[in-house]
Amino acid sequence: MKKGYHHGNLRQALVDAALELIAAQGPNGFTLSEAAKTADVTPAAVYRHFAGREDLIAEVARQGFDIFAALMEFAYSNGQPSPLAAFEATGRAYLAFARKYPGHYMAMFESGLNLAAHPQVGEVAMRAKAVQDRAAAGLAAQLPEGRRPPAAMFSAHVWAMSHGVVELFMRGQNRSPFPPEDLLETGIGIYLRGLGLLSPDK
């Protein structure tokens, strides 16, 4: 990390501080002042780099969606080696992201950030969502037309279960005898079998 002007990379240092605080205390426990203190800087210094508190959270979320989109792209890898394998990989990537980047995840999905008020964030979020949709559509295309659910519905189901597993069993105080990763893997497996995309005896 190069030390440039006074602090060097204060902007990113503040984002990192916010991430740490959000991960530790939740998206609403974090304060601008505390982030500044964590970065060894006066609260006023924050305003050289961000319009205010909300703008800082938005940047955290934006970086999160960016990483998330890249991870999903990588997992999906254009549907290779098969639509099914690619789809399952995105499911695993979702949970891996939530586990590895808890601060980002909370800023993205639990901070109540208004995406419409931050178009640049919304744009990156859309990019990530597009990967999920593509993965779902690719898999749905394997079904005979008559019994093919709309890809948007398909995608929503899987997203809902993924998000639910994260919120309830990875973040929350709810205990399950099964690790979140296993829960999601088996849950999606059963769901795909219901769609006829997995053989019933697997």
Next chain:
Amino acid sequence: MKKGYHHGNLRQALVDAALELIAAQGPNGFTLSEAAKTADVTPAAVYRHFAGREDLIAEVARQGFDIFAALMEFAYSNGQPSPLAAFEATGRAYLAFARKYPGHYMAMFESGLNLAAHPQVGEVAMRAKAVQDRAAAGLAAQLPEGRRPPAAMFSAHVWAMSHGVVELFMRGQNRSPFPPEDLLETGIGIYLRGLGLLSPDK
């Protein structure tokens, strides 16, 4: 509503005020002072009925779990007329509760309330969870033993999808072409088909 002593039912009036504020501004937007003001009372008056801010939220959550448990009991109705019908009814009840009692739902699942620190709340929460588990177990019992997933896993899957649908598509800013109720109904339907509990051609 009887007017008893000075205010009458200030305790419940405060709970109701909190519910209104939580539903409007989220579980962390609510403040003790604002709740007092909404109930036309000085903030200090709150301390005649609650130990503090957290205790008030806990009571909101407790009442929520109470209503929730009753609703689930009613929907389940001891597995009548059939395990499948009863199970599906609990799924619908979950979403109906989230829609009809948003303030309660948020206090219960989004406030970050520490259940361990409020044993009486945890107890009622457990009671609600027990209904879900019973519904899942009853349905799982219909499967041949070899291909029967643990009821706890089964239950977790459905809970995760339900919670995910609420958070993403009922509360959140995410749009789906399908109403949350339809999303959950179809999602659970496909899942049950995957378990072999619904015929594949329904």
Next chain:
DNA sequence: TGTACATCAGTGAACGCGCGTTCACTGATGTAC
């Protein structure tokens, strides 16, 4: 029924606190000559 008294729900003022934000400033860095 009427009076004196006890209770205790709610008041009003005050507290210390940390918050987000502003502003004039200062002093380290980069640049022109």
Next chain:
DNA sequence: TGTACATCAGTGAACGCGCGTTCACTGATGTAC
């Protein structure tokens, strides 16, 4: 290379605010005689 100057990242003090909580109080209600 050295000096004078411009830039602008971060400082330090101050602000108004609403928060949760405390405390001595008051006055409406319930009760004993």
